[in-house]
Amino acid sequence: MPHKTFRYEQVISKIEETISGLQLQPGDKVPSVRKVSEELKVSLTTVKQAYGILEAKGAIVSRPGSGFYINTFTKSIIKRTAVESYIPLPEFIEVNTMAAAMVKNTAKYSVINFSSLAPANEYLPISRINKVMQASIKEERNIFQYSFLEGHPRLIKQIALHTFDWKHSIKQDEILITNGCMEAISLCLEAITKPGDIVAIESPAYAGVLQCLESKGLKALGISVDPFTGLNLDELETALAANKVAACLFMPVCQNPYGCAMPEENKIRMVKLLGELNIPLIEDDALGELSYDKTRPLPAKAYDTYDNVLFCSSFSKSLMPGFRIGWVTAGKYQAQIERLKFAENISTNGLLQDTIGRFLETGEYNAHIKKLRQFAQAQTTRYRNAILEYFPDDVKISVPAGGYSLWVELPENVNALELQREALKFGIGFCPGQIFSASKHYQNFMRINCCPLWSTKIEESLKTLGKLVKSILQKTASVIPVHGLDASATQILL
Structure with a gap:
């Protein structure tokens, strides 16, 4: 069922119609935010939101103190590349x-x-990490023993604090440290699927996810991605009605390879849709910290009132790639994920966990990001x-x-x-x-x-x-x- 059109989407359509009607060319100035607000009788905030999305799409560019202009590179912007025009079929x-x-x-x-x-390396805090690692070796004798199954308490506490401003923040006992984001995803798939099951993924999708699905004998159901707003939710809804899907695996923020991000209302709609159908959502947030927005977009997990989102993240793309420290909070599947982790490799490197935890305690992480x-x-x-x-x-x-x-x-x-x-x-x-x-x-x-x-x-x-x-x-x-x-x-x- 098609979703309702939001106010700012209507404004975007009107602005695009205006640009077309005026036959504006690359480099031409577009109507001001105030003028559009007055003519369409909508708030300045709504118009600014619409212009922000048009700028993210590359259709317009902002020139401080001058206004918005048609992007001179508009013709080079990639369009949505749906491979199929019919309901996608699951594939090995x-x-x-x-x-x-x-x-x-x-x-x-x-x-x-x-x-x-x-x-x-030039953009990693290597010298600071070296210092806190030396402190860890000197002060934390327990790091020479097996780490806790769930992870080092210092790191877990910092991760929980990092989610404090989420609508539904994560508690410390809901976090499991993993060997990178891919182990977190692999554990989630292991917990909620069996060979031959169908998993809905994005198309195109991160190659590592495809490799993980293949290794477990799972079928992929590719859902097309819009280059600017991410996953096509109407297509997803149709595909779920036509197939018995065991799980969904998506990147709502900083999708790989597009780099696009789902608007807040789309994430809310997706969480509600899958929660009501009781279809688990594995959320890959490996690149979530790398949003270009001034404020980091909240993940889908932040809106999860169904305990149905298995959230997987990592410090590999934002802090220390070689450390391979990730984490997962899996909602109602957490206990099962922990059993699988213990069976596969017991725990994750304690020294590296403590090192990252100490760095987060310094308060320097936000400036680094x-x-x-x-x-x-x-x-x-x-x-x-x-x-x-x-x-x-x-x-x-x-x-x-x-x-x-x-x-x-x-x-x-x-x-x-x-x-x-x-x-x-x-x-x-x-x-x-x-x-x-x-x-x-x-x-x-x-x-x-x-x-x-x-x-x-x-x-x-x-x-x-x-x-x-x-x-x-x-x-x-x-x-x-x-x-x-x-x-x-x-x-x-x-």
């Missing part, structure tokens, strides 16, 4: 071989790595501008609301796997779109991670990628594009 997944080959090849052949999603968000946004903007300059004109690029990556749509007859093979010869690695789909869709897509610090070498590498895309276009200009891949196509320079 075959991406492990391809993804494993990609990781091995990137490590073996890549000098410039646009595939690894981790902040650069603010700096990291600014770095991520500046990097993605710079990378995006370079791709627009060096790639073919008809390439489309996402406008992320957070995170480190860009989702790039190449011309139809450019196969990302072929492009990857050529790029590796120049020491350049990236993620081909096929590994973000259960059925090797998105063949002409690529994910570029913008973590490597901008430099002349980075710019030259993006320029080289652009030349390779143009070269493939020239070679395939008179050839009908092939939309299928044989098995050998996954063996990339092994």
Whole structure:
């Protein structure tokens, strides 16, 4: 059933109609917030919210002290890329071989790595972490023994405090520390599914999630994602009515690979829909701290009144990637998750937990995150501008609301796997779109991670990628594009 239209959505439609009616061109000024408020008889707050979403979409840009203008890059903004126009069908997944080959090849052949999603060392508080780690070794003798099953009390307390401003905050006894966010997700899937079950995921979806589903013999039900507002809830509702879904696994904030974020009302609607159907929601919040908003968007778990959201997060993308410290709060499934954790590996590294806990106690984490968000946004903007300059004109690029990556749509007859093979010869690695789909869709897509610090070498590498895309276009200009891949196509320079 289609959802009701919110007031700001109506305003967005009116603004877009006005822009079209006035035949405004890139660079032209759009009507002021006050003028739109007066003409549509809505509050300034509503108009500002609408303009904020249009800016996030990349349709308009703000110039301080001057107003809003049509974005000169509007034509390059990626559009929603639904693979199916009918109800999606569940599919068994075959991406492990391809993804494993990609990781091995990137490590073996890549000098410039646009595939690894981790902040650069220059933006990590390494010296401060070293100091608190030394203090931990000196003062905390228990860290030389097995850690508590649920995790180190110091870290658990800090995580609980971190959720204090949520609508439904998390208590300390509801938290389990894990080896990164992926172990948390794996434990959740283990607890609530069995081989052959259907799990609804996003399309495109993070490759690690697909690999996890494949390893457990689960079927994926891909739900399309809007590049700006995230998961298509109408499509999800239809798919749930047509399939027996055991669980949903989504990234409402800073979705990977788009970088988009669901509006608050969409998250509330999703939690209510799944709660009433008693379908568990596994929420992957690995990148949630990297939102470019001034205020970090609340996760879906913050609105969970059904005890139905299994929330998985991590410090890997925000603090220390190599520590692999994550956590999960699983609602009514918490006891089962804890039993599985104990059976699999007993506990998580106590020294690293205590170290992060001590760093959080210093109060420096928020300042660090603010700096990291600014770095991520500046990097993605710079990378995006370079791709627009060096790639073919008809390439489309996402406008992320957070995170480190860009989702790039190449011309139809450019196969990302072929492009990857050529790029590796120049020491350049990236993620081909096929590994973000259960059925090797998105063949002409690529994910570029913008973590490597901008430099002349980075710019030259993006320029080289652009030349390779143009070269493939020239070679395939008179050839009908092939939309299928044989098995050998996954063996990339092994």
